[in-house]
Amino acid sequence: MYDFTYHRASGLRQATNLLAKHEDAKPIAGGQSLLPMMKFRLASPSNLVDLNAVEGLNGIELTSRALVIGAMARHAEVHVSPQVQQGIPALAALAGMIGDPAVRHRGTLGGSLANNDPTADYPAAALALGATIVTTKRKIPADEFFAGLFETVLEPDELITKVSFPLPKKAAYQKFRNPASRYAIVGVFVAKRPAEVRVAVTGAGASGAFRVPAFEEALQKRFHPKSLEGLSVPAEGLASDIHASAEYRAHLIGVMARRAVAAANG
Amino acid sequence: MSTSGAGTSGTGTSGTTATGIGAPVRRKEDFRFVTGNGRYTADIDRPGQVCLHFLRSTHAHARIVRIQAGHASRMPGVLAVITGQDLAADKLGPLVCGWMIHSTDGSPMKMAPHPALTVDAVRYVGEPVAAVIAQTPEQARDAAEAIIVDYEELPAVVDPAAAQGPDAPLIHAVAPNNTIFHWQLGDAAAVADAFARAASVTSIDLVNNRLVPNAIEPRGALAEWDPGSDSYTLWNTSQNPHVARLVLSAFVGVAPEHRLRVVAPDVGGGFGSKIFIYAEEVVALAAAKRVRRPVRWICDRSEAFVADAHGRDHVTHAQMAFDRDGRILGLRVKTIANLGAYMSTFSSSIPTYLYATLLSGQYAIPAIHCAVDAVYTNTVPVDAYRGAGRPEATYVIERLMEVSARRLGVDPAELRRKNFVQTFPHQTPVIMSYDCGDYAASLDKALALADYQGFGARRRESEARGRLRGIGLSAYIEACGIAPSQAVGSLGAGVGLWESAEVRVNPTGTVEVLTGSHSHGQGHETTFAQLVSDRLGIPIDTISVVHGDTDKVQFGMGTYGSRSGAVGMSAIVKALDKVEAKARKVAAHMLEASEADIVFENGAFKVAGTDRAATFGEVALNAYIAHKFSGAELEPGLKEGAFYDPVNFTFPAGCHVCEVEIDPETGRVAIERFTAVDDFGNIINPMIVEGQVHGGIAQGIGQALMEQAVYDDSGQLVTGSYNDYVMPRAVDLPPLVVDTTVTPCPGNPLGIKGCGEAGAIAAPAAVMNAVTDALGTEEVPMPANPLTVWRVLQKAGRLQAAE
Amino acid sequence: MPVVSMTVNGNPVRAEVDVRTLLVQFLRETLRLTGTHVGCDTSQCGACVVHVNGVAVKSCTMLAVQAEGAEVLTIEGVARGDALHPMQEAFRQNHGLQCGYCTPGMIMTALDIVRRKGHELDDRTIREELEGNLCRCTGYHNIVKSIAAGARAMAGDDPARQQAAE
CATH class of the missing domain: 3.30.365.10 (Aldehyde oxidase/xanthine dehydrogenase, molybdopterin binding domain)
Incomplete structure (x- = not known):
């Protein structure tokens, strides 16, 4: 990797000040995406601001209406958290499907959302659950947070502090893994919320996670796998690679959505 | 039970000790590996x-x-x-x-x-x-x-x-x-x-x-x-x-x-x-x-x-x-x-x-x-x-x-059986002369272990769940023990393919075996020591195997082509023959008997028909102190080397049976059962042999379902990292059922054939025969990954039928 | 160059490092603890797994400076003197290794599985838990067996559990 200056931030203000001060500075949370990119010399931050010693970014809290998870919560913590398992079991299950156990001990919720890898799992959950991303500057609805491949609306010196997931009535996530990388080829998160149904897809979009209005409308009428029969997502605009063509991804979105609905219905 | 014992070998040598030939001896090399004390090239610091x-x-x-x-x-x-x-x-x-x-x-x-x-x-x-x-x-x-x-x-x-x-x-x-x-x-x-x-x-x-x-x-x-x-x-x-x-x-x-x-x-x-x-x-x-x-x-x-x-x-x-x-x-x-x-x-x-x-x-x-x-x-x-x-x-x-x-329209097992080579030696039209084998025995055992008869019921059960099920066989043969030098020389090889060994007996009776084979996972430090322990009747802990250093071992051809057992160990046998012959001479002097009256059994040299005896250790010491014989009669020391050139290839063979279930909606193939029955001739260490088969099968399944180096038209390697090249993981593989049949190889002193490659050789065909059986079409390329299978199903119109 | 200090296998260590030094490089090159291996560069093979503050991590995907103040356990710290840890012994007894290169990472992962999932581990659980560890030699069959056996042996070996049972 290229050389950089390392800063171990002890507080949020110090962290955001460092990010504001140095051009090309980057925060590092779990580092499970960033460090491999740096090792391949595909990322070259001038300054690395380590958030691991920052206090107050770790809690998981369940209220009557929402599950609020600190940005530095590790995937492994989310996976086994009694609050998450009680509030949104689908989210606990999703966290247990990210990477592998060792990666889950380091990787964080905030890091995953901020990185917005088009094949990451959390963006689908954030979109489907109608999450609110709370930052050092503002509160951002998930629908407005993601801004294309590896892009979000976060400013360079803005950090996620926590994410609030409103509790759904039912939810489930189904993931079809890339056989090599084990990231999602297609991951579908369905959530039956008090006033609406949301279906969010990761892994398939050429520019990141997206919602499927046609599926949502059909499921709004009746939350049952049969409601999705005959519906499909057009292949145009979907990602295509050696593991999955756009047509195959379009097909898998239907399959995974039906299975997710079935799983959500128990 | 996912595996059954492969310890069915018997070689006619003692085979009675817990560390002898045929025993599942735990590996000598493992202590350093499980404690992080292995010494790999990257660990060396000059x-x-x-x-x-x-x-x-x-x-x-x-x-x-x-x-x-x-x-x-x-x-x-x-x-x-x-x-x-x-x-x-x-x-x-x-x-x-x-x-x-x-x-x-x-x-x-x-x-x-x-x-x-x-x-x-x-x-x-x-x-x-x-x-x-x-x-x-x-x-x-x-x-x-x-x-x-x-x-x-x-x-x-x-x-x-x-x-x-x-x-x-x-x-x-x-x-x-x-x-x-x-x-x-x-x-x-x-x-x-x-x-x-x-x-x-x-x-x-x-x-x-x-x-x-x-x-x-x-x-x-x-x-x-x-x-x-x-x-x-x-x-x-x-x-x-x-x-x-x-x-x-x-x-x-x-x-x-x-x-x-x-x-x-x-x-x-x-x-x-x-x-x-x-x-x-x-x-x-x-x-x-x-x-x-x-x-x-x-x-x-x-x-x-x-x-x-x-x-x-x-x-x-x-x-x-x-x-x-x-x-x-x-x-x-x-x-x-x-x-x-x-x-x-x-x-x-x-x-x-x-x-x-x-x-x-x-x-x-x-x-x-x-x-x-x-x-x-x-x-x-x-x-x-x-x-x-x-x-x-x-x-x-x-x-x-x-x-x-x-x-x-015939049973694939029966078509194979009908065409099996039945008599040996068998000369093929493509150079090889098969020395021994019993292909029907492997086939029968594999079919029984795989419950071939019960497949129909399992297929119906899968179909009831909307899944496709298939079964496939692979009755493979390989040529190992590479190879007779004269033969390969006539075919263009630039080197001879013999192997060397040296057995150094120390004055205290401990033994160092120097081999031209190289161990990189095969467990030679254990199996080669088993051979020496068995032959000399000495504890396995008193034997060490030296390999991999041109300053220590004079020459060797190395390890590949499943040759270390059939060729490398045969060289050790030859050196041991010489050690025993020399030790017998020393013992004759020690015991004041005629060399012809000396018998060597259970680690001791005895004068036939008497109670006079000397242990192997005592003989080793006497070989070095040389007090009991004159230099004119016998050279001091006990160290012998040998080169062994095989007389033929060996021909491991067997039958692997694979059963798959396919999710027609996603194209994902799951290996439900995998059964391997192999004839490796006599077996030195059944535990290690099973491990070799497991690993080979995993690589064979990898080839059939997962692995492929993909180049794009411009010549860029698309699968240039583990993010794109699919490596088999634990979750991709089933427990494996592994067993053996035995026809001892007549071509080498130990009767062994080699086991390192069988799984990789047999498995791809078994898997693809199962996949094509399940899909009902022969047009399925390797690797049969989800995308490939889904495309095949699309083409065949089976997806609609399954839904 | 920054100075990093941590505890490795119970021993306090302190060294000046290039900031780019990965934890695995620090362990191998600086401390000469070469039991932790590197088998890939995409955080997938798991040959480099060590425990940091009690949990399994990939030491190739963590900077040495990020382990400041941490308790690190490597494969060299698992055995008690010449006595193998029950999990190490289980790998030896069940032929859970061949070339030995992935083995340290497998054992460190196995210990972490037992910590999280307990002593009775079924085949499926172990295979899923090995998502981040590649082996090219064994076909995983005997690794799975080893981990199940090692987990059970650890139950008998664990003084806290023995006391609880009494």
């Missing part, structure tokens, strides 16, 4: 060592106009930048392929020059262009990025089937049409005759997918030059350090053998990829002298994808002729083998003498003809990978058998 990094081609095919390295060589920490011209100035020769193949017209294979660092052009992505030696790896990398290479891009060809075409770019001037050789084996006229008489013919087109070996330890080299003696030491990740020394000395010309020591310490898996002599080792040695410091190169994984030789990559059309009763009349095979951009060390032998000679399978086939074109393409060189030629042959013949059975 004083003052510096780092070597390669600048590699990003183009598949380009002329090198100019290399500007001046700035790079002045960067922080940089000691030197080396280019191909520097190596030429050092008078280092090119890398060579050591097996001469002649084309049908008698002309020798078209071997193009293969310098360690290219001079004129690059011919594949990843080809080393320049080398940087610097204090730290990051400094070396920084400098490599600063080297400016002006390329003039040329068109590339990566598909072997297109390489000979009129539009394909010429890769080497010496090889028109990119054809290295056009070779054949067998009797074309007899085959034409057979096909003319046939009642029916089965035809198939197959691609044997290109694989990347992927030993988990990446390759590495640490080279040191001693100015006082102008001699070199090379620590490297080699399966055969002596062959490496021979090639580096005699062909590349680094240094004469007596001034080049090659040490292969613990090696983390090889699977063929660590047999070969590679550019990086040459450059490390040259660099060590130039910078007068130890120079270390450790390969990154992503670098390994373009730096290690790949395997397989055949395109084949095959036809099998049957008579009215379902008996095979003839086999015709036409294969194009991709050897990549340069000929690697043993590349020419893989698609020829390790492939076509096995095309008779387990069957009595009167006429066989095989034509093989080897071609250059703009891809990484291709050479032996676990099985090497034999998986390709098994895939051809076992797919043909399954397809034929389906076409003829």
Whole structure:
């Protein structure tokens, strides 16, 4: 990797000040995406601001209406958290499907959302659950947070502090893994919320996670796998690679959505 | 029970001790590995060592106009930048392929020059262009990025089937049409005759997918030059350090053998990829002298994808002729083998003498003809990978058998049984003489263990859940114990393929066994010690096995082709024979008896019919103190060496049965059951043999369902890391049912055949026979990954039917 | 260059490092603890797994400076003197290793599985938990067996559990 200056931030203000001060500075949370990119010399931050010693970014809290998870919560913590398992079991299950156990001990919720890898799992959950991303500057609805491949609306010196997931009535996530990388080829998160149904897809979009209005409308009428029969997502605009063509991804979105609905219905 | 005991061997030797032949002895080497005390090449730290990094081609095919390295060589920490011209100035020769193949017209294979660092052009992505030696790896990398290479891009060809075409770019001037050789084996006229008489013919087109070996330890080299003696030491990740020394000395010309020591310490898996002599080792040695410091190169994984030789990559059309009763009349095979951009060390032998000679399978086939074109393409060189030629042959013949059975409407097991070779020795039309076997025994045992009879019920149960289920067999044969030197010499080999051993008995009765074999996971430190313990009746803890160092072991041919048991251990037996004969003489003097009256049993020399005896340890001591005999009668000491040259190949064979279930909605194939019954002859350590079979099967399943090196049309390797090349994981594999049958090999003193490659040879055909059975179509390429299977289902319209 | 200090296998260590030094490089090159291996560069093979503050992590995907103040356990710290840990012994008894290169990472992962999932581990659970560890030699069959056996043996070996049972 290229050389950089390392800063171990002890507080949020110090962290955001460092990010504001140095051009090309980057925060590092779990580092499970960033460090491999740096090792391949595909990322070259001038300054690395380590958030691991920052206090107050770790809690998981369940209220009557929402599950609020600190940005530095590790995937492994989310996976086994009694609050998450009680509030949104689908989210606990999703966290247990990210990477592998060792990666889950380091990787964080905030890091995953901020990185917005088009094949990451959390963006689908954030979109489907109608999450609110709370930052050092503002509160951002998930629908407005993601801004294309590896892009979000976060400013360079803005950090996620926590994410609030409103509790759904039912939810489930189904993931079809890339056989090599084990990231999602297609991951579908369905959530039956008090006033609406949301279906969010990761892994398939050429520019990141997206919602499927046609599926949502059909499921709004009746939350049952049969409601999705005959519906499909057009292949145009979907990602295509050696593991999955756009047509195959379009097909898998239907399959995974039906299975997710079935799983959500128990 | 997922496995049943394979400890069914018996050799006629004592076999009674807990550490003798046939016992599942826990491995001696494991203590150091489970405690983190293994010593691999990357673990070695020489004083003052510096780092070597390669600048590699990003183009598949380009002329090198100019290399500007001046700035790079002045960067922080940089000691030197080396280019191909520097190596030429050092008078280092090119890398060579050591097996001469002649084309049908008698002309020798078209071997193009293969310098360690290219001079004129690059011919594949990843080809080393320049080398940087610097204090730290990051400094070396920084400098490599600063080297400016002006390329003039040329068109590339990566598909072997297109390489000979009129539009394909010429890769080497010496090889028109990119054809290295056009070779054949067998009797074309007899085959034409057979096909003319046939009642029916089965035809198939197959691609044997290109694989990347992927030993988990990446390759590495640490080279040191001693100015006082102008001699070199090379620590490297080699399966055969002596062959490496021979090639580096005699062909590349680094240094004469007596001034080049090659040490292969613990090696983390090889699977063929660590047999070969590679550019990086040459450059490390040259660099060590130039910078007068130890120079270390450790390969990154992503670098390994373009730096290690790949395997397989055949395109084949095959036809099998049957008579009215379902008996095979003839086999015709036409294969194009991709050897990549340069000929690697043993590349020419893989698609020829390790492939076509096995095309008779387990069957009595009167006429066989095989034509093989080897071609250059703009891809990484291709050479032996676990099985090497034999998986390709098994895939051809076992797919043909399954397809034929389906076409003829007969049980695939019974079609095989009808055509099995029944009497031995059996001379095939393609060189090999099978010495022994009982193919029906393996088949029957495998079918029983796999509950072949119960498959119908399981299929119905799967179908009730909307899943597709299939079963497939693979009755494979392989040729191991490579190989009789005279025979391989007549076929073009550049070396003899014997093995050496030396048994050194110390005065206290402990034993060191020096072997030319090399262990990189096979457990030789245990199995070789078992052999000695069994033979000499001494505790296994008093025996150590020494290998992998050219300064300790005089010469050896190394480990590949499942040869260490049949050839390497036979050499030890020969040396032990000599040790026993000498010890018997010493004992006769000690016990004041005639040598003819001395018997050796249970670790003691006895005078027949008396109670006079001396233990092996006492005899060893007396051999060295030499008080009981005069030097005129007997030399002191107890140390004997032997070279063993096999009289024939060995022929492990068996039957593997695979059962799969397919999710038609996603195309995902799950292996539900995998059963392997193998005949490896006598077995030294059943625990280790089972482990070898497990590993081979995993690689075979990997080839069938997951693994493939994919190039795009421009010659970029798309599967250049673990993010795109699919490695089998634990969750992808089922528990494996492994068992054996035994026909002792008559060709070597221990009756053993070899077990290292069976799984990789047998499994792909078994898996693909199961997958095609489930899908109801033969048109399924490897790897049958979800996308491929989904496309097949789309094409066949089965998806709709299943929904 | 930054100075990093941590506890490795119970021993306090302190060294000046290039900031780019990965934890695995620090362990191998600086401390000469070469039992932790590197098998890939995409955080997938798991040959480099060590425990940091009690949990399994990939030491190739963590900077040495990020382990400041941490308790690190490597394969060299698992055995008690010459006595193998029950999990190490289980790998030896069940032929859970061949070339030995992936083995340290497998054992460190196995210990972490037992910590999280307990002593009775079924085949499926173990295979899923090995998502981040590649082996090219064994076909995983005997690794799975080893981990199940080692987990059970650890139950008998664990003084806290023995006390609880009494």
